[in-house]
Structure formats: structure tokens, C-alpha cells
Amino acid sequence: MTKKDNSKFTTMKNIVSLCKRRGFIFQSSEIYGGLRSCYDYGPLGVELKKNVKEEWWKSMVHRRDDIVGLDCSIIMHPKVWEASGHLSGFTDPLVDCRNCKERFRADHAPVVSAGTEVEYKEGGKSKGKKITAIVGEQGYVCPNCGSCDLSDERLFNLMFRTNMGVVDPTQEIANRIDDLAKLDKDERRAELSKMIAKSAVYLRPETAQGMFVNFLNITQSSRVKLPFGIAQMGKSYRNEVTPGNLTFRTCEFEQMEMEFFVKPGEDDEWYKYWHKERYNWYLNLGISKERLRMRDHDEDELAHYAKGCADVEYFFPFENADGEGEWAELEGVANRTDYDLKKHSEHSGKNLLYFDQDTGEKFTPYVIEPAAGADRATLAFLCDAYCEEEIKEGDVRTVLKFDPRLAPIKAAVFPLVKKDGMPEKATDIHKELLAAGINSQYDQAGAVGRRYRRMDEVGTPWCITVDGDTNEGKGVTVRERDSMEQERIPVEGIVDYVKDRMLKTD
RNA sequence: GCGGGCGUAGCUCAAUGGUAGAGCACCACCUUGCCAAGGUGGAUGUCGAGGGUUCGAAUCUCUUCGCCCGCUCCA
Numbered sequence: 073m074t075k076k077d078n079s080k081f082t083t084m085k086n087i088v089s090l091c092k093r094r095g096f097i098f099q100s101s102e103i104y105g106g107l108r109s110c111y112d113y114g115p116l117g118v119e120l121k122k123n124v125k126e127e128w129w130k131s132m133v134h135r136r137d138d139i140v141g142l143d144c145s146i147i148m149h150p151k152v153w154e155a156s157g158h159l160s161g162f163t164d165p166l167v168d169c170r171n172c173k174e175r176f177r178a179d180h181a182p183v184v185s186a187g188t189e190v191e192y193k194e195g196g197k198s199k200g201k202k203i204t205a206i207v208g209e210q211g212y213v214c215p216n217c218g219s220c221d222l223s224d225e226r227l228f229n230l231m232f233r234t235n236m237g238v239v240d241p242t243q244e245i246a247n248r249i250d251d252l253a254k255l256d257k258d259e260r261r262a263e264l265s266k267m268i269a270k271s272a273v274y275l276r277p278e279t280a281q282g283m284f285v286n287f288l289n290i291t292q293s294s295r296v297k298l299p300f301g302i303a304q305m306g307k308s309y310r311n312e313v314t315p316g317n318l319t320f321r322t323c324e325f326e327q328m329e330m331e332f333f334v335k336p337g338e339d340d341e342w343y344k345y346w347h348k349e350r351y352n353w354y355l356n357l358g359i360s361k362e363r364l365r366m367r368d369h370d371e372d373e374l375a376h377y378a379k380g381c382a383d384v385e386y387f388f389p390f391e392n393a394d395g396e397g398e399w400a401e402l403e404g405v406a407n408r409t410d411y412d413l414k415k416h417s418e419h420s421g422k423n424l425l426y427f428d429q430d431t432g433e434k435f436t437p438y439v440i441e442p443a444a445g446a447d448r449a450t451l452a453f454l455c456d457a458y459c460e461e462e463i464k465e466g467d468v469r470t471v472l473k474f475d476p477r478l479a480p481i482k483a484a485v486f487p488l489v490k491k492d493g494m495p496e497k498a499t500d501i502h503k504e505l506l507a508a509g510i511n512s513q514y515d516q517a518g519a520v521g522r523r524y525r526r527m528d529e530v531g532t533p534w535c536i537t538v539d540g541d542t543n544e545g546k547g548v549t550v551r552e553r554d555s556m557e558q559e560r561i562p563v564e565g566i567v568d569y570v571k572d573r574m575l576k577t578d
Numbered sequence: 579g580c581g582g583g584c585g586u587a588g589c590u591c592a593a594u595g596g597u598a599g600a601g602c603a604c605c606a607c608c609u610u611g612c613c614a615a616g617g618u619g620g621a622u623g624u625c626g627a628g629g630g631u632u633c634g635a636a637u638c639u640c641u642u643c644g645c646c647c648g649c650u651c652c653a
Contacts, residue, residue: 084646093589093603099644105626106644169580180650216649230651278653314579314650327653383653391646404653445653467614488611517605521613528613540611549612556613 082389082458088318090470094530096120096454097319109315109322116530119480119511121326121450124357125305127477128328128444131353132303139301139330140294144282146307147236147273155419156281156412158231159274167222169214178225181212192218232275232309232323233268241268275309280441283331284412287424298426298437299342301332305446317390319447320400326446333426333437336410342440343380343407350384350405350442354449358475359456363387365399377411384444386452402452403444410436453478457531463556472531473554476574481532483512483570486523488539490516498538501548501566508567528553534570 091097096117100110113121133141153159167178184190184207192214194201207213207220214222235241244267245252252260276282283302290302305328315321334342351366369381384403413436417424425434457472476482485502487494495516505512513532515523520537527535535551537558542548547562550569561569 088645089589102644104643108644308653310652312651316646321652325653329653401653443653448653463613469614486612490610492611494611519610519612519614519616521610522615524613526614535613537612551612558612 082455082460084317084389084391086460087389087455087458090458090529091117091318091454109312110324111319111322116480117450120454120474120478121446123478123480124450124453125326125328125446127357128353128446128449129303129305132301132328132330138296138299139303139332140290140296142283142286142290142302142304143306144276144279144286144304146276146309147234148276148281148285150269150273151419152281152285152416153231153274153277155415156284157415158277158281167210167225169216169219169222178210178212181215182218183211184213184220186211190218190220192220230311231277232311233272234275235268235271236273237271239271241271277310278308278443279304279306279327279329280331280412280443283329284416284439285420287333287413287416288422291426298428299332299334299338301330303328303330305329317388317400319451320388320390322447325448327443328446328449329441329443331408332440332442334440335428336435336438339379339407339409339438339440343405346405346440346442347382350403350444354384354386354402354452357453357478358473359386359452363456367399377408379407379409381406386448386456388452389455400448401445402448403442405440405442408439408441410438412439413437469525469528471528471553474531474533476533479531479533480511481513481527481530482510482574483534483536484523484527484532485512485514485536486520486538487516488520488537492540493543494538494540497542498536501536501538501563504567505570508571510567510570524551524556534573536566 088097091114094116095114098112098114099106100112101107129141133139150159167181186207186209188207189204190207190213191202191204194203203219205220210220210222210225213220245264248263248267252263255263282304286302290296306326307324308327309324312321312323315323319325332342332346347366351364354364355361363386365385365387367383367385369378369383382405383401384405385399386402387397388400390398390400413424416422417436424436426437427434453474454472457474457478459471459473460468461471462468472479474480483505485498485505487498498516499514502512502514513527515526517523524535531553533553535553537549537551539549542563547560548566549558549560550566551558
């Protein structure tokens, strides 16, 4: 039975329920009522995510000699965000429509010059009473209902701001509160911003800038030659307007990003290369082909600096209006051109050119960036692994068909029954697996069939059972998760058996 | 943030304003000799949180927090 056959059984509700029940993902601060958009990885979740990250690091850094690793601080110099455009670009004025309650971006609204008479329906409903009004100074109308009854434009900063230093900015604000009260609203806000900005720092909204600002350090310390890449995994933070779908969209999230520097002119070729490479990474780790696709961005969808961009998308079992699931982005592969290095060169005044020893040329490299979400990848592997299989009439088992490399627990050891020295023998084997660095679990509770099912539910690939023949030198049985078939192998060969099977990647 | 739906045991869900329940899961012992639902016993809830109405609130009401769906944004 393939995973695809079971897709109709999977809903996000089942995944969330399993995650909580078995300790993959919990809501943050749950005993206090939970915190919006924040989640904790439980004992099994942390193993799964760690395995995903490890596979990414191996494929990006350890198995290649043209990419080096990096781990930057989350808080960086505020000028980094000025240069990258995040400080301004993350600040979009939003407007609420008082008529239909829609919120929209002022710069995306239909332009209607002030003084023009417009008609729209009350409440934005087609049956609503007709209203005629004159457009005010704002010079645009609601994109949803056409109303000009709008709130002021308001700023929403999408970066997390905090302050560094022992003196809190509220002290200065308190000292100057009387002066501030005399100013008008805009002036007051500008003054306050100035006071806060003195000590303001930001949590990074992406890890990428760390690679760009360390470009010089790395070229000078690591003897790298074009084309080469810098890879980094780590937490990033964004005030998302609408988080949701478990760990898919959260304000705190972990990225796996790599900036690949190439000679201008060779960028298209490398873009295609990473396009393919990144798609295959997911497939190789067992994601169903039917639920994975590459989607090229339309021209108008591209960021202003990007020459090309494609998303690796997974068909998640999110419940939407159609009730059918939804294609959603796991990773973006973008050609960022020389935009970032040039911007940082301008703002820092440092020379970030690459000197080609062979040709004697100096130029700013182009950058191809595969930027993946570690939490999203983890969630995709979890959703894709989830199956409910009908073994026989009325007997359904829940099984997570993880690739063994990703499985949180690699092997479980059981005594067939709790007597005749079987628990002791099984414990010895379990300890031997642990000593070999294989994450193993021992279980003797209940019937053996139930123990197999328990392990199916958390995706353990192999269950090793000690039976009456084991002590007669006839070895143990190994039961394979997906096929449920068993084979008998010698006790001495168990560690090697598990190790061999884990290395098998196809 | 706005609109709609929802919050009861670990999970799925019951319970006319009148003593909080079931199934599964869990723990112990027995049984079990290779694929869940066998026997006996056991633990479990400030009914999401905080106010209000009432003799009495899981139930009515207000506020708040969280989740799901739509709008918007993105890895």
C-alpha cells in the first residue's frame, strides 16, 4: 500500500492530535492558556526536526567541498536591516475599511483622486443600501467594496524590536512626557521612535543577511573560490499578520538557508541546478512525488531584486474551503542577483568585490539562494508519513512511514512475553543498540501486537523481538514497519543490521 | 486585526440552570508464544481563564486567552 492511497484519511486534525498524544508538538505555555503561534517540540518532535536539519546540513555542507557553514548571532547591527531594506520594507501602512471591515495595504488600493464621487453598498454586501460619498484626501478607496469611509493609515512593523543596553528607553520617555504631550500626533511618534531607536535592535527576520555581511570574512579566511556557498541554519522572527496551521506559519521559526555565490553570467545555470537539487532533496528523503512540486513565480510575484524565483511546494492536508488540502511553500529558490552584496557595500562603505585570480577581474558575485523552513519541512515529512491503513476488516493501524534517517526512534526491542529470561535478553540488546548510538526503546507492556502498533504510530522502522528460540542461539526476529514482515537474524548482527538499513538511501 | 465557527479527562466526544460522564489511551498485576480492542484493580478534570446574573452556572451574560475557516503576508 502506498502513502498516496491513504491521503483521503489524513486531515490536519489527525496530525495535531497525534502530535500532542505522542509528544511531537505541543502548544507553547499550554498551562497558561497557550501563546498564539508558538509551539514546542516534544521528545519525538525534537528528534524528527534534528534529523531533518542534520540531513540538510549533510547534503549542503558535509557531502560537498564548495559550501561552508556559518552560525550568526540573531541580533545584528541595525544598519544591516537598513541596508537589506527590511527596516523600511517591513513597514507597510495598513488601512481598515469602516464599511466592510476589510484591512488592506494603502499602496495596493485603487487610486481615486480626492473630491471624486463614488458609490458603494452599505456593509459591502450586494444587497446593501446604496451610499454615495466623496473621496477624501487619502486618494484611494477600499479594494473590496469601493468605500471611501476608511481609517487612517497605520504602521505595522513586521520585525521584532527589542532594546540592547541596561538603560531602558522608557526612562527617557518618562522624563520627557510633558514635552511630548505638546506635540501633534505625527511629531510625537517621530520623537518617540528616535528615543527608542537609540538602543533598538531587531531579531533577524531571515538568516540570509548573516551570510552577506560575513562574505568578506569568509573569502579571507577560508580560501574559497567561486562558485561557493555559505550555509546556515537558525531561528528567525517575523510578526506575521496571520499565523496558523500548527507550525507551518509561526512568528518564531527556523530556517535552513544557503547563499551560493557565482560569477555573473553563470547565474542562470546555477539557478537551474539548485532548482533541481532542492526538489530532489525532499524526494530522496521520502516525500511523495504526487504531493511535491516546483512552482515558478510569475513576473509580478518576484521581489524587486530577484531575477527568478521558484517555490518547492508540498500539498498539505490543511482544511480549506474546498476541504481538499492546499499547496504551500516549503522552500524558495531565488536568484537574488548582486543586490544584497551591493547594498551592503554601499551602506558599510566596504569593498565586497570578488577578485578572480585567474582572469584578474573584480566583480560583485551573483547569488542563488535556496531558503528552506526547517519547521515546514519537518511538518511536511510528518504529514507525508502519516497513514491509516486497514489491515483487515475493522482493524486500522496508524503508522508514520518516515524514512529511517528521519525516524525519531530507530529501533524498539521487545521480549515476546515477560518470562523465561526474555526481558533480560531484550534489555541487553536494547543497551547494545544505545551504546552504538542508535536511538532504541525497550517495551514489555501488553501484548506484542499492541507494542508493534505503538511503534508504528511514532514511525519506528524496526522492532526486534526476543522469543523462546533466542536463548537457543536462533537469533531474534526483526519486524519491518511498512511491510509488517519479519526476518530472523543472529543476535550478534543486530547493530550492523540496523546501521546497514539506515544507510540504505533508496 | 475584522467576520464566522469552536474550547468539558492524554485523545475523540456526551451531559433540560440542580452530585461532571463514556469510549479509547494510560499505570499495576494476571493472561498472552508474533500484529490493536482478554480478566481484575487504579489514577485522571480548578468544564480554557476572569467577572456578572442566580438559592444554585459546564449550561445564561460580559471580558479575555487560545484553536479552526475566510481577508492579508510570507520560509
